[in-house]
Amino acid sequence: xxxxxxxxxxxxxxxxxxxxxxxxxxxxxxxxxxxxxxxxxxxxxxxxxxxxxxxxxxxxxxxxxxxxxxxxxxxxxxxxxxxxxxxxxxxxxxxxxxxxxxxxxxxxxxxxxxxxxxxxxxxxxxxxxxxxxxxxxxxxxxxxxxxxxxxxxxxxxxxxxxxxxxxxxxxxxxxxxxxxxxxxxxxxxxxxxxxxxxxxxxxxxxxxxxxxxxxxxxxxxxxxxxxxxxxxxxxxxxxxxxxxxxxxxxxxxxxxxxxxxxxxxxxxxxxxxxxxxxxxxxxxxxxxxxxxxxxxxxxxxxxxxxxxxxxxxxxxxxxxxxxxxxxxxxxxxxxxxxxxxxxxxxxxxxxxx
Numbered sequence: 001x002x003x004x005x006x007x008x009x010x011x012x013x014x015x016x017x018x019x020x021x022x023x024x025x026x027x028x029x030x031x032x033x034x035x036x037x038x039x040x041x042x043x044x045x046x047x048x049x050x051x052x053x054x055x056x057x058x059x060x061x062x063x064x065x066x067x068x069x070x071x072x073x074x075x076x077x078x079x080x081x082x083x084x085x086x087x088x089x090x091x092x093x094x095x096x097x098x099x100x101x102x103x104x105x106x107x108x109x110x111x112x113x114x115x116x117x118x119x120x121x122x123x124x125x126x127x128x129x130x131x132x133x134x135x136x137x138x139x140x141x142x143x144x145x146x147x148x149x150x151x152x153x154x155x156x157x158x159x160x161x162x163x164x165x166x167x168x169x170x171x172x173x174x175x176x177x178x179x180x181x182x183x184x185x186x187x188x189x190x191x192x193x194x195x196x197x198x199x200x201x202x203x204x205x206x207x208x209x210x211x212x213x214x215x216x217x218x219x220x221x222x223x224x225x226x227x228x229x230x231x232x233x234x235x236x237x238x239x240x241x242x243x244x245x246x247x248x249x250x251x252x253x254x255x256x257x258x259x260x261x262x263x264x265x266x267x268x269x270x271x272x273x274x275x276x277x278x279x280x281x282x283x284x285x286x287x288x289x290x291x292x293x294x295x296x297x298x299x300x301x302x303x304x305x306x307x308x309x310x311x312x313x314x315x316x317x318x319x320x321x322x323x324x325x326x327x328x329x330x331x332x333x334x335x336x337x338x339x340x341x342x343x344x345x346x347x348x349x350x351x352x353x
Contacts, residue, residue, distance in 0.1 A: 001031045003085070003086050004035075006075070006094045007091065008091055008094050009037060009040070011249070012251060014273060018112075018339075023035050024051070025336055034059075035059050036075070036078045038062070040062050044251070049061075072097060075098060079103060085106075085351050089134075092113065106135040108136045111137065111140065111144040111148065114271045135157065136155075139161075140162060140272040157349070162272050163277060163334075164277070164334055164337070164339030164340070165336060169278075170257065170282040184260045184262075185216045185264050186217045187218050188219055188220055188256070190220045193224070195220070196266040196268055196308065197227075200314075201235055201244065207315050211322065214243065215245070217247065217256070218246050218247065221249045254278075257278065263286045264286075265279070265294070266289050266308035268291070273294075280331060285326070302327045
C-alpha cells in the first residue's frame with residue numbers, strides 16, 4: 001500500500017512525532033510511505049526528517065510559505081507524483097485542504113487537537129461542507145469523537161484510535177546513576193497556557209524549599225512567545241531562575257527522561273498525549289493533572305494524578321515522586337505497533353470501499 005501522511009507544519013510536537021513513527025513503522029512493514037506538509041519545516045524537525053530520509057521515506061515540504069492557492073497547487077502536485085492509495089490528513093486544517101482537491105484517493109481525517117476545533121463557527125461550517133469527502137474520521141481520544149458528533153453529526157466511519165508509543169526507544173536508557181544526580185523534574189510540551197508550565201514553576205518553588213538541590217527542566221516548541229516570556233519572567237520573580245532550565249524543543253526525549261527523576265504534566269487539556277505516553281514508557285515517576293485523557297493511567301505504578309491547580313498538593317506530589325523508583329508499566333494497546341495496526345486496518349477498509 002502507498003500511504004501519504006499530510007501535516008500542517010513539520011515541527012517537534014506530538015502529532016508530528018506520531019506521524020514520523022507511523023511512517024517508519026509502515027515502511028518496515030513493506031509499504032511505500034511519504035510525508036508531506038503545507039508549511040515549511042521548522043528547524044527542530046530536522047533530525048526527524050533526516051531519520052525518515054535515511055529509511056527511504058521521502059519528505060515533501062515546501063521551501064517557503066505559500067498562498068492558499070499555492071498550497072493547494074503544490075499538494076495536488078505531490079499527490080499526482082506519489083500516487084497514494086490512501087491519504088492520512090493529520091489535524092483539521094490539512095484535512096480541509098486535501099478534501100478541497102478534486103481527487104478520488106480515499107482520505108482519512110485524523111483529529112489530534114487537545115481542544116474542540118469545532119467551537120469555531122467557521123470550522124463547523126467548513127467541516128459540514130467537506131465531511132463526506134473523508135472516507136474515515138479518526139479521533140485520538142473519545143473527546144475528539146464526541147465533539148465531532150455534537151458539532152457535525154454522524155459519519156459512516158468515525159472511530160477512536162489512541163496514539164501509541166515506540167517503547168523500544170525507551171528501553172535500556174537508564175544507566176542506574178539516579179542516586180548520584182541532583183533531583184531533577186522534567187516537563188515537555190509546547191509553551192502555551194494549556195500546558196501550564198507556570199503552575200509547575202509555582203509548585204517547584206515549594207519543592208525547592210524542601211529539597212534545595214532540586215532542578216527543573218522545561219522544554220518544548222515555543223508556540224506562544226508571550227507565554228514563553230512569561231515563564232522566564234516568573235522563574236525570576238519566584239527566585240528560582242538559577243534552578244530552572246527553560247529550553248526549546250528537544251529530539252533526545254529518551255535521554256532527557258532517563259536523566260530526570262520525575263515527569264510533570266499539569267495540562268489543562270490534551271488529546272491523547274504522546275509526551276505522556278513516552279513518560280509512561282520510560283518508567284519515570286509521573287505527576288499529572290486529573291483531566292480525562294490521563295485517567296487511563298491512574299492505577300499504573302508510580303503515577304499520581306492530582307489537582308495541579310492546588311499548588312501545595314502539586315508540590316507535595318512532586319516531592320513524593322522524587323522518592324519513588326523507576327518502574328516498568330504495561331502499555332498493551334498503547335504501543336506504536338498497536339496504533340499502526342489500527343491505522344492499517346482503516347486504510348485497507350477505505351481502499352477496498
